[in-house]
Amino acid sequence: MKYVVDSALCAAHGLCAxxxxxxxxxxxxxxxxxxxxxxxxxxxxxxxxxxxxAACPESAIQIQD
Structure with missing residues (x-):
């Protein structure tokens, strides 16, 4: 699997990390x-x-199976 982060949506909450x-x-x-x-x-x-x-409140991370 892969993931992609939408830089326009990422708001630096840091919950993913x-x-x-x-x-x-x-x-x-x-x-x-x-x-x-x-x-x-x-x-x-x-x-x-x-x-x-799933922890990202902005839904900036998309999983690609």
Whole structure:
């Protein structure tokens, strides 16, 4: 699976990284570091990626199966 972060929607809440720190990282300004890119998720972290995406109040993270 993959995920993509919509940079226009990311509001730097940081809940994705709080929920799934092994999947999501933040840049120096608190925004998702992968904003605007598609990222491959290792199979063993897929559940964490889904939880982190669901934690985003802006729905900025889309999971692609």
């Amino acid at each position: 709080d929920t799934a720190p092994d999947v999501f990282t933040l840049d120096d300004d608190g925004f998702n570091a992968a904003a605007g890119r598609t990222v491959d998720v290792p199979e063993h972290l897929e559940a964490a990626a889904r939880e982190g995406a």
